[in-house]
Amino acid sequence: MKNLTTALVILGTFVSTGTLQVSARGVSMFPSSVSLASSGQAESQTKSSEQTKTAHPAPKPSAIESVRRYLQKLGEPIDTAKSTADMVVSSYTDAKNEKVTIVIVHDKKKDLLGLYVYNFGNLKSAPDADAVERYLLAANDAITIGAFFVDNDKDIGYKYFMNTSQLSLPTFESIYLTVAMVAADRRPEIRRLLSQKTNTGDKQPQSDH
Numbered sequence: 001m002k003n004l005t006t007a008l009v010i011l012g013t014f015v016s017t018g019t020l021q022v023s024a025r026g027v028s029m030f031p032s033s034v035s036l037a038s039s040g041q042a043e044s045q046t047k048s049s050e051q052t053k054t055a056h057p058a059p060k061p062s063a064i065e066s067v068r069r070y071l072q073k074l075g076e077p078i079d080t081a082k083s084t085a086d087m088v089v090s091s092y093t094d095a096k097n098e099k100v101t102i103v104i105v106h107d108k109k110k111d112l113l114g115l116y117v118y119n120f121g122n123l124k125s126a127p128d129a130d131a132v133e134r135y136l137l138a139a140n141d142a143i144t145i146g147a148f149f150v151d152n153d154k155d156i157g158y159k160y161f162m163n164t165s166q167l168s169l170p171t172f173e174s175i176y177l178t179v180a181m182v183a184a185d186r187r188p189e190i191r192r193l194l195s196q197k198t199n200t201g202d203k204q205p206q207s208d209h
Contacts, residue, residue: 063113063164064088064106070172092180098187100180103205112161115146115175116205117183120156121194132156132193143182145175156190157205158183 061069067088071078082089088104103116126132136148136156146160160179162171 062106063111063167064104066167067104067106067113067172070169071176073169074173074176076176092176092184094181094184096184098184100183100187102176102180102183105205106164111164113164113167114205115160115162115179117158117179118155118205120148120158120183120187120190123150123154123156123194126194128193132190135189135193139186143186145178146182148186156194158186159205 064086068078071088071090076090076092079089079091086106086108090102090104092100092102094100100117101119103118105114105116106112107114123129123132133150136150140147146158148156148158150156158179160175162175
């Protein structure tokens with residue numbers, strides 16, 4: 001009986017001090033401040049998680065900005081003096097120390113990247129223009145990507161177009177190197193047919209493809 005009286009006194013003390021919590025599962029002797037702290041911490045973590053989810057992602061770089069980054073990663077030089085907001089002028093030097101200037105243009109309307117190579121020569125100076133044109137047609141049938149062309153000024157060029165949705169470092173590297181190698185491989189024969197041994201200087205691509 002004495003033990004029962006003592007237990008009731010202790011129980012009354014907890015009730016009067018507010019440290020007794022009753023739940024569906026029984027009696028808890030932990031202070032109410034503990035549960036309040038836990039609740040506040042959970043609420044803080046929930047708000048932090050919501051803020052992280054609503055954070056805006058970094059803006060995607062433009063196609064030409066991606067090209068600049070890729071060229072830097074590949075170690076290919078960029079001619080900043082000739083490059084513009086929508087065009088990058090780069091150069092590739094092969095194992096024979098032959099330099100190929102590649103002009104990369106972003107056509108925003110068509111969402112295409114055009115890679116151009118000039119410095120093959122001019123058809124006006126050819127002793128046999130038909131022979132040169134036949135060679136260019138045969139070359140277009142043989143190469144895997146791109147095509148040789150003759151522009152309005154009779155300058156011979158080589159071009160390749162790719163959709164910007166295909167743009168990635170591995171894809172760009174493969175296309176860039178292929179274009180450079182095709183140009184370097186075909187240029188000597190084109191110049192021989194043109195009887196032109198010297199470089200005529202860099203040329204920029206015209207707006208009409």
